[in-house]
Each structure stands twice: as structure tokens, then as C-alpha cells.
Amino acid sequence: MKCSYCQQEIIRNLTFKEILFPLLIKSERCSLCQKKFKKITDPVCPTCFKPGWTVRCDECQQWKKQYPYYDFCHQALFNYNEAFKEWIYQYKFLGDFRLKTTFTVEIQEYFSHKKDWIICCIPLSEQRFLQRGFNQVEAFLQTANIKTSPLLERSIDTLPQSNKNRQERLASPQVFAATDQTIKIRNKKVLIVDDVYTTGRTLFHAAEILQKYQPEKIQTFSLAR
Structure with a gap:
């Protein structure tokens, strides 16, 4: 082995x-x-899992002002430390597809508690998919036998978030649109999955689109925070 x-x-x-x-x-x-790889441990922000907080962090307070009717709840497994950054670089940007299995055990354990949720991974643009050859989030979920639903698509292609500073990320325009599958989420629980939570901009944009279809609940998840 x-x-x-x-x-x-x-x-x-x-x-x-x-x-x-x-x-x-x-x-x-x-x-x-x-x-x-260091697992996130208490204390954490109760709404976004940012380490070191016991109450809603300053970032979440700002998001609440922007999305007052969104009952935001995010969870993550690992600290976004240097080791995780190196893993992301090798897997996502160098295209080492073998690394999709690195966290399979932890992913399966987490999703064993999400049996009745519709799982939606953050989509890539067609151009980015052709460059990379795979959607890194979809790949690690499929390897863990997690079924996903294509509820979102990228309506425009932009620079990767990794190429932007914090202010540029927060100012990013809405890039997602609903698919013909999205109508099925009415009164259902939906979990949106990404690889890393940094500013939260990507996940809030995704939730903003899905909220229009009246799901019972939307939560978000990432491997690292």
C-alpha cells in the first residue's frame, strides 16, 4: 500500500x-x-469555522450584513497551513490526479452524516476544465463515493481566485448560473462543496444563486479553512 x-x-x-x-x-x-495536515479544532467561529474564535468572527458579521436572509453555516476539516497549500499546488495546479485520494477517509466520515443532502460542487469554467483536465472538487468527492448534482455552471470565465488579493476576491462579480437540475432542490437540503475557504466569496455567490430555488437549507463545506 x-x-x-x-x-x-x-x-x-x-x-x-x-x-x-x-x-x-x-x-x-x-x-x-x-x-x-492539522485538523481544525476548537475554538472556531460557529458560522465559518475560522480558528481562534468563540463567537461569530468579523468576516461573518460583514457577510451577514450583505446577506441578512441567508442562514450561513460553513464547516471545514483542515487548517489551511503550508502543508495544505503545497498539496493544493500539486493537486490543483500541477495536475497530480493521484492526490484526489489524499483525504478520502476524512471525507467519507464527514459525508456519512449528510446522507439526505444534495451535494453540489463548485464548477469550473469550460476553459479551466480543458486546461486542468478535471474538476478537483468533483474528483475527490467521486473518489470517496459521494454523489454530486450539477446545480451550478460558470456563466463567465475569470482569473482564478488564487491570482487575486483579498480585496480583488471580495469584489469579484457573480460568475454562476443555475442549471436545469436546480429546480429539484425546492424544500431540500443542499451542501455546496469547495476545496478551500479563504474569503468566502465563491461560496456566497454559489449560495446566492441556489437560494432563489427555495431549498429547505443551504450549508457549505471545504477541505480547508
Whole structure:
């Protein structure tokens, strides 16, 4: 078995069940890679999971003024530290498709509590998809056997958020439009998924479009915050 991040061999004893049923063997990180990624722990902002807060953070207070009728709730798994930035760079920008399995165990655990939710990943523009060859969010969800619904599409192509500073990100125009599938979310619970939450601009734009279709609830999720 190889580490799902560094691809080095992992030497460990298999359980009896894994010997009998090899398909039960899940991708995992070696001990060194396991230590690189820090899971988010309390205290966190109760609405966006920003570490270090016990009440609604200053960013969420600003978003609430802009979206007073949106009951915002975001959750994330890992701190956006240097190790996670390096993983994103290798996976998303260098196109190392093997890294889609790096966090499969944690993703499956989180989504085991979202069985009755409609899952929507942030879409790429056609141009960006052709350049990259895959949607990085859709890929890590599919690898974890998470079914997604194409509720959104990018109506315009813009510079990647990673190429913008904070103010430029916050000032980004609405880039999403609903698909013909979106009408199905009325009175349903919807979870919008992205890889990283930085300013929140992308996720709020996505929620803004979906809210018009009267879902019961909208929440958001990212691997890192």
C-alpha cells in the first residue's frame, strides 16, 4: 500500500477483514504525511469555522450584513497551513490526479452524516476544465463515493481566485448560473462543496444563486479553512 500523498510504501499489518476483503483497504497517509495536515479544532467561529474564535468572527458579521436572509453555516476539516497549500499546488495546479485520494477517509466520515443532502460542487469554467483536465472538487468527492448534482455552471470565465488579493476576491462579480437540475432542490437540503475557504466569496455567490430555488437549507463545506 502506498501513502495517498507522498506515494511512499506504507508497511503495516493488515486486519483479518482486510485480508479476506481487500476492497475494504482504504487509502491512507503515512505517519509523516499524517502529521503535516492539522485538523481544525476548537475554538472556531460557529458560522465559518475560522480558528481562534468563540463567537461569530468579523468576516461573518460583514457577510451577514450583505446577506441578512441567508442562514450561513460553513464547516471545514483542515487548517489551511503550508502543508495544505503545497498539496493544493500539486493537486490543483500541477495536475497530480493521484492526490484526489489524499483525504478520502476524512471525507467519507464527514459525508456519512449528510446522507439526505444534495451535494453540489463548485464548477469550473469550460476553459479551466480543458486546461486542468478535471474538476478537483468533483474528483475527490467521486473518489470517496459521494454523489454530486450539477446545480451550478460558470456563466463567465475569470482569473482564478488564487491570482487575486483579498480585496480583488471580495469584489469579484457573480460568475454562476443555475442549471436545469436546480429546480429539484425546492424544500431540500443542499451542501455546496469547495476545496478551500479563504474569503468566502465563491461560496456566497454559489449560495446566492441556489437560494432563489427555495431549498429547505443551504450549508457549505471545504477541505480547508
